[in-house]
Amino acid sequence: MNSNEIHVIYGTNPIPMVQELLDKSQVIKNIDPGMNVALKPNLVVAKPSSSGATTTPLLVEGIIQYLFSHNIKKISIIEGSWVGDSTARAFEVCGYKEISRKYNVPLVDLQKDAAENVLVNNLSLKICKKALEADYLINLPVLKAHCQTLFTCALKNLKGCIPNSEKKRYHTLGLHKPIAYLAKALPVSLNIVDALNGDLSFEEGGNPVRMDRLILGQDPVLVDTYCASLLGYQKEDIAYIKLAEQLGVGQGDLSKAKIIEHAAELKKATALKPTNKAARLAKRIEAQDACSACFGGLIHALNRLEESGQLSKLKDKIFIGQGYKGQKLEGLGIGSCTSGCSKHLPGCPPSALSIVKFLESQCR
Ligand code: SF4
Structure with missing residues (x-):
C-alpha cells in the first residue's frame, strides 16, 4: 500500500474487520517471517474497551490470527500504562492476559523496561528498549478525545513507549512538542485505529461513543489528521499533528489522501444507547x-x-x-x-x- 492511503471498514466485529483490512491493504508484503513484530495497543488505564478508554483485545486477536496464518510468529504485545496505573493490572482487566495465554504471545510491560536516549534535533528523549527493538511496530490506538490535547490517536499513543519518569517530564514540556518529537524518534510501520467506541471527552473513558469502524494507514500524521476530522477537529486545532508534519514524520494533507472504504454495507443501523x-x-x-x-x-x-x-x-x-x-x-x-x-x-x-x-x- 502507499503511504497516502487510508483504509476504513465499518462494523461491530473487530476480528473479521481487521483481517479484511489487512488483506485488502496488502501490508503483509512488508513483513518478513523473521521480523520481530510488536503490537502496541492503548491500555492507558485498567478499564475494559467498553469504557471508551482502551483498545479492544479482539482487534489484537484478529491481527495475531492473521499474522500466524502468514507464518509470522515473532509477535509481542507491548504497553506501558499511565503513571498511577499498573500495566500488569491493565493487561489483566482489558483481556490481554487471556490472549497472551491463548496464542502464547508475550506481554511486555514497558513500565519495567530499560530505556535508551534518542536525540531529535536538540531534544533528548528516553524511549523503552523493547519498542525501539521492534522490526515492525504496529500502533493500535483508540480514537478518542483528550482533556489536555483535545484529541488522542496514533501519534499520542506512542507515549506508552516511554518510562514513567519521562511521561511526567512531557507535561513540563507542554506535551505537544515531545509527542511530535517522539513520533520522529520512534517510527511506526503501521497504524490500525480502534474507532469502535472511543471516549467523547477524556482519555480515561466514561463517555463512550460508538463510531463502529477501524481505520488503517501507514502515515501517523495522515491517520491523525483524518481521525481528528471524525471528532470535529482540523489538523490546525491539534498542535502536535502540525509539529509532527513539520518534523517530516508524515504529511497531513487530506486532499492528497486516498480514502478507501471497505464493506460499507456494514454501516447498518444498530440500537444506540448513549450514556x-x-x-x-x-x-x-x-x-x-x-x-x-x-x-x-x-x-x-x-x-x-x-x-x-x-x-x-x-x-x-x-x-x-x-x-x-x-x-x-x-x-x-x-x-x-x-x-x-x-x-x-x-x-x-x-x-x-x-x-x-x-x-x-x-x-x-
Ligand atoms: S444513517 Fe444514512 S447517511 Fe448515515 S451512515 Fe447510515 S446510511 Fe449513511
Missing part, C-alpha cells in the same frame, strides 16, 4: 434508524459546538437516520438519508468536522 454526556447531547437529535457511524459523528460535532458556546444558538430540529429516507422535513438533515430536509448535509457518513461546519452555519 452520560453523550446521552444529554443525544436529546438534541431526532434519530430514526441512524447508523452509529453517523450518529457518533453527530454527537462529537454537538460536543464541539457546546465547547465553543454555539450549541444554544442552534434552534432547528436535527434529523438523522435511514428512517427519514424519502421524507420531506422542516429542519437540518445530517447524512445522505435526510436529503428531504429543508437544509441538508450530504455524506454517508459525513465527518464530524463537516457536521460542525454545517451546524455552525445554521447558528443564529
Whole structure:
C-alpha cells in the first residue's frame, strides 16, 4: 500500500474487520517471517474497551490470527500504562492476559523496561528498549478525545513507549512538542485505529461513543489528521499533528489522501444507547434508524459546538437516520438519508468536522 492511503471498514466485529483490512491493504508484503513484530495497543488505564478508554483485545486477536496464518510468529504485545496505573493490572482487566495465554504471545510491560536516549534535533528523549527493538511496530490506538490535547490517536499513543519518569517530564514540556518529537524518534510501520467506541471527552473513558469502524494507514500524521476530522477537529486545532508534519514524520494533507472504504454495507443501523454526556447531547437529535457511524459523528460535532458556546444558538430540529429516507422535513438533515430536509448535509457518513461546519452555519 502507499503511504497516502487510508483504509476504513465499518462494523461491530473487530476480528473479521481487521483481517479484511489487512488483506485488502496488502501490508503483509512488508513483513518478513523473521521480523520481530510488536503490537502496541492503548491500555492507558485498567478499564475494559467498553469504557471508551482502551483498545479492544479482539482487534489484537484478529491481527495475531492473521499474522500466524502468514507464518509470522515473532509477535509481542507491548504497553506501558499511565503513571498511577499498573500495566500488569491493565493487561489483566482489558483481556490481554487471556490472549497472551491463548496464542502464547508475550506481554511486555514497558513500565519495567530499560530505556535508551534518542536525540531529535536538540531534544533528548528516553524511549523503552523493547519498542525501539521492534522490526515492525504496529500502533493500535483508540480514537478518542483528550482533556489536555483535545484529541488522542496514533501519534499520542506512542507515549506508552516511554518510562514513567519521562511521561511526567512531557507535561513540563507542554506535551505537544515531545509527542511530535517522539513520533520522529520512534517510527511506526503501521497504524490500525480502534474507532469502535472511543471516549467523547477524556482519555480515561466514561463517555463512550460508538463510531463502529477501524481505520488503517501507514502515515501517523495522515491517520491523525483524518481521525481528528471524525471528532470535529482540523489538523490546525491539534498542535502536535502540525509539529509532527513539520518534523517530516508524515504529511497531513487530506486532499492528497486516498480514502478507501471497505464493506460499507456494514454501516447498518444498530440500537444506540448513549450514556452520560453523550446521552444529554443525544436529546438534541431526532434519530430514526441512524447508523452509529453517523450518529457518533453527530454527537462529537454537538460536543464541539457546546465547547465553543454555539450549541444554544442552534434552534432547528436535527434529523438523522435511514428512517427519514424519502421524507420531506422542516429542519437540518445530517447524512445522505435526510436529503428531504429543508437544509441538508450530504455524506454517508459525513465527518464530524463537516457536521460542525454545517451546524455552525445554521447558528443564529
Ligand atoms: S447517511 Fe444514512 S446510511 Fe449513511 S451512515 Fe448515515 S444513517 Fe447510515
